[in-house]
Amino acid sequence: MNVNQQPHMATPYGQPQPGYQGYPQPGYGGDHVPSGYPAQYAPYNGPGSAYQQGPPQGTRGPPTSGAPPVSGAQNYSQFGQGENQNGPPPMGAPPQRPPVSQPYTPGAVNLPGPQHPYGQRFGAPPVSMQHMTNQMASMQVGSTAPSPAGPGYAPPSVSQAAVSAPYTPAAPPTFPPASTASSQPLPTEALAQAPPHSYYGALPPVQQPFQNAVPTFSSAGPTQPQAPPPVSPQSFPQAPPISQPPFSTAQVHPGPTQSYRGPPMASQGPPMAQANHILPTQPGMPPGPINASLSGPPPQPGMQGYPPQQNGAFGQVRGPQPGYTGPYPGQPNYGAPPAAPASAPAAPKRLDPDSIPSPIQVIEDDKANKGSEPFTTGVRGQAPPLVTTKFQVKDQGNASPRYIRCTAYNMPCNSDMAKQSQVPLAAVIKPLAPLPPDETPPYLVDHGESGPIRCNRCKAYMCPYMQFIEGGRRFQCGFCNCVTEVPPNYFQHLDHTGKRVDCYDRPELSMGSYDFMTTVDYCKNNKFPQPPAFIFLIDVSYNAVKNGTVGIVCQELKTLLDYLPRENPDVESNIRVGFVTYNKVLHFYNVKASLAQPQMMVVSDVADMFVPLLDGFLVSVSESRVVIESLLDQIPEMFADTRETETVFGPVIQAGLEALKAADCAGKLFVFHSSLPIAEAPGKLKNREDKKLVGTDKEKTLFQPQVSFYNTLAKECVAQGCCVDLFLFPNQYVDVATLGVVPTSTGGSIYKYTYFQAPSDQERFLNDLRRDVQKQVGFDAVMRVRTSTGIRATDFFGAFYMSNTTDVELAGLDCDKTVTVEFRHDDKLSEETGALMQCAVLYTSCSGQRRLRIHNMAVNCCSQLADLYRNCETDTIINFFAKYAYRSVLSSPTKNVRDSLVNQCAQILACYRKNCASPSSAGQLILPECMKLLPVYLNCVLKSDVLQPGADVSLDDRAYLRQLVSTMDVAESHVFFYPHLLPLQKLDVESMALPMAVRDSEERLSRGGVYLLENGLNIFLWVGVSAQQELLQNIFGTPAFSQIDPNMTSLPALDNPFSKRLREIIESVRAQRSRYMKLMVVKQEDKLELIFKHFLVEDKSNSGGASYVDFLCHMHKEIRQLLS
C-alpha cells in the first residue's frame, strides 16, 4: 500500500500538495491515538480488521441511517462502468424529481400545497392542523438546542446578582428609552433622530415608487390605503375578507394559515391554461386603467380562482405606467372590511401585497410539505426543506443540510449555461454544526497508523463516491477518476452489485459526514499538538471599570471556568487558562497552583511585546483554582480607582499570541475591550469616523482597516492557531472595521455592546460569554474543498485567512461558523455523474486530538435551464449574495454594489423568463417557483444597514454587521434579513403550536394585538394601543396600555398559562440563535417604535430602501429591459 501513497505530483487534479495543505504527506506510519470515543463506535474505530462480515446490509447500517434506500437496485455508475461499487444510494434519477419536461402544475404563486414540486410526495395539502403542528415543531427547535447558558451550567442568578450590585451605581437602574435604543446595535441613534412625537410622522409617504423607478406609481396619488394608519382598523390583517369583487384572485385559497387571504375568490374559473402566469389579473378593474396598472395585459379569464399555479408568475406587475390612476376604487385595502370608512379613499394601491409572493406562505407550505418526514440525503440533487422548517435528517451518503446547503441542486452542465443564468453556484458549509439530539453526530473513523485512505492523485478522502473495482483491490476516485490500490488492511470483497460487503459498516463508505482520526503526519511539525489554551485579556481602563464590565467578567469567570469545552462530559477539560489585564500597559498574572497569592508582572514597554513569565501563566483550572479565584476577586479592586483612560489593543493580542507560542499550543484569546486604542503602541488608531464619506466613492475606506498592522498580526495568529474573540463595550467610535481584522481573520467572533449598562445589558453579555466559552471549537484548522472534474471552488467567504487559493485557514473553528464557497466551471459536467464536492477540515479538537471532519455532497447536473430553475434554494442564494455584497463594499461604492446585485438578479429572472417560461405578455412578471421570494429577500439585503444605512446607523454598527453576516449560516441570514413576526393574540396556550407568522409590514399589525419580532440579534415585543386588556393582563400584569413599562427587558413571571407559554417561546427562540437576544418592549406610537419599524422590511425604509411592492415593480422593469 505504500506504493499507493507516493505522491503523484503535478497531475491536473493533483492540487499538488504532498500532504494535506502544507502538512507532510502522511506516511501511514505514525502513532495512532486512541479515539476515546464510547464503545459503541468501536466498529469504526479500528483498522479494517474491525469489520465484521455478514449480516445483511440492512441490519448493519450505521445506527441512525438505516439501510440506504434501494442501494442494490440503483445504478450508480458515475464512471460509466455499470458497476455499483459503493452504492451511495441512488444517485441516478431521484424519483422525486419530476421529469424535466413535465410541465409545472399550474398554480398561483402563493397558494399552498398542490403546486409544490414536492407536494405529492408528502401527501395531503396542508390543512390548518398540519400547519399548526409543523409550525409548532419548527419553533421547538430551540428546545433541543443548547440553552443559552450551556448545558449544565449553573444558573446565572447568583453571580449576576452579586455582580450587578457593585456596578449599578455606574448606570441607571433602569435604562431610559434612549439608552435602551443605544444598546442595540442597529438602531443606536435612531431616537435622536426620531421626530418628536411621531410614529407615523417618521414614516415616509407610503408606497413611494422605487427610487428612480417609473414615477407612475407615485402619481397614483398620495393617499394610501392605510392613510390614517393609527386609526384605520381596516388595515388589519385579521380583517375578514368580505365578498369583494375579485381583486385578488390569487388568494383564492381560503388557506387557514393565511392571516389574510384577500377577498374570496370571485369565481371558480377553470384551471388556468397558462401555467406560468401567476397572478391574478384583476378582473374587476376597469378596462382602461388596467394596462396602466400593474395588472398588465388584459385580464385573462382563466386566471381567477383557479388552483395554484406553479412556477410562475405572479402578478402582472406591469411596469409602472404614467397614466395610472388608482384602478381599484372599491378595493378594500389589505383585506379591510370594505365598510370601513377610512378605506375608501385609499384607491391608489398599485399592487396588492396579498397578490405578490408571500414569504410566510412559502415558509408554511414548506413546513406542510416537507416537515413531516425525515429528509434522507441519499438522493442526489434533492433540495432540502427550508431552514424555517423543522425536519429530521438521515445521512444516507450526502452531508446533511445542517452542514452544507447549496444554491443550486441541479448545476448547469457547462459554464455557458451558468453564465447565461447568472445563478450563483455556491455552498454554505458549517463544518462543525451542532445537531439536534435525535440525529447522530458524525462517527469517528480510525484507520490506525495507516491514517485515512485517500486518492493518490487528488488526495480526496475515502467516501461513498469512490468506486471499488477489480474485485475490491483498487478504487477509482469520483473526483479525479484516478485509480488507487486499496491498502491490504483495508481490502474487502465486493458483493454481486459491486459494492463492498462492509459498505454499511463503514461511515466513510456509506455516509455523507464523518470524522477521521489522523496520524502524526497530519500534525504541524510532525508532532501531536498540545492541548489548547484560553487566555482572558481584560481591559481595566477607566471606561471598562466604570461601565462595570471588569467586575462582571471577573465574577463570571470564577464559575465559567468550570465549563470549558470538553469532548467527554465526564472528564475535566484539559484546556489551560491564563489571565492578562491592560490599559496602556499590560499586566500578566502568575497563577501557579503552588502560590499563595497570584503575582502580577507589568509590561510597560508595549512596543515590543513579550511574555514576562512562562511557568505559571497557563495553568489548569482545577490545579490553580484557589489562586485563580483570588486573582479574579482582586482584579476589580485593584483597578477600582483607576484614572487611566487610554488603552492599547495590538500589544494585547500580541501578548496572547506570544504566550501561545511560548507554550507551543493553539488557543483562543477572549479580549474584553472598551475604547479606541489611542495610547502610543503598535496598532494605535485615530478616530476617523467621517459620516460625510457615506454614499461617496470613498465610503469603502470606512470598511477597510486604517492601518495594516492588524493584517500582519492576524497572519501571525493564524500561523500559531491563535483565535481571537472580541467583546466590545464602546461608548463611542472604536473603529470596529480595524479592531475586527484579527477576529475575522482567525475564525473568531465579535460581540458588541454599545453603551453597555450592567442592569440592562449584563444578561445578554453573560449569556453570550457563556456560550462563547463553552461551545465546541476546533483549533488550527485548515479546510479544503475538493470537487469533481468540471467545477472547482474559486472563492470563499467567512472569517478566515487564506495564504493560497485553495486552503481556508482558521485559527479557530467553532460550531457556529460558516464558510461560503463559490464554484465555477473549468470544464463540462455530465448529467450522469453529477457534481461532487468534498469538504475536508483538519483541526485540533478541544482535547488536543488532530482530526479530519469530512463532508461529502453530490448534486445533479442539468443541460436544460428549466432544470436549474426548478431546483434552487433562494435562502442560500441570498446568503451568498449578502456575503458577496458585504465583501464588495470594501472595494466599491455601496451604490455600485447594490446596482450590481439588482442587475444580477434581474438577469437570473430574465433568463428564466426568456428560456423557461411559457410565452406571455411582457406585462407579466413571471418568477420561477423556487425563486419567487428572490425579489423580496434581495430587497432586504439591499436596504440593510450595510448597503443603505439610515443617518442614524453608525459606522461601527455597519462594520460590525458586515463582519457578522460574513459567518452566518442560511438560517441566521434568513431571519436576519427577513425577521420573524408572531401575532401573540393568536397564541393558543392549549396547544404547543405557534400562531402563524405574519409578513414584516406595518399593515399586518393590528392595533389590538401584541407581536413578537425576532431577527437573531434582537427581540421586540410590540404592543398595539388597543391591545385587549386580557392580553395585557396576562403578559404584563396590568390591563392598562399606559402602565406598561417600555424599559423592561424581561417579562414578569406571572402565574397564568399565557405568560408561561410566552416566556417559553421567548426562551426557545433565544436558544435557537447563536447570540442572546435582549427583549425590548415597544409600545405603539411610542418613539421607540421607530426602531421597531426598521425591521418591518416589506415597508419602505427611512433610509430610502424600497418597499417590497415598489422593488418588485422596479425589478420587473429591469427584467423587461433585459428582455427587450
Ligand SMILES: [Zn+2]
Ligand atoms: Zn482523486
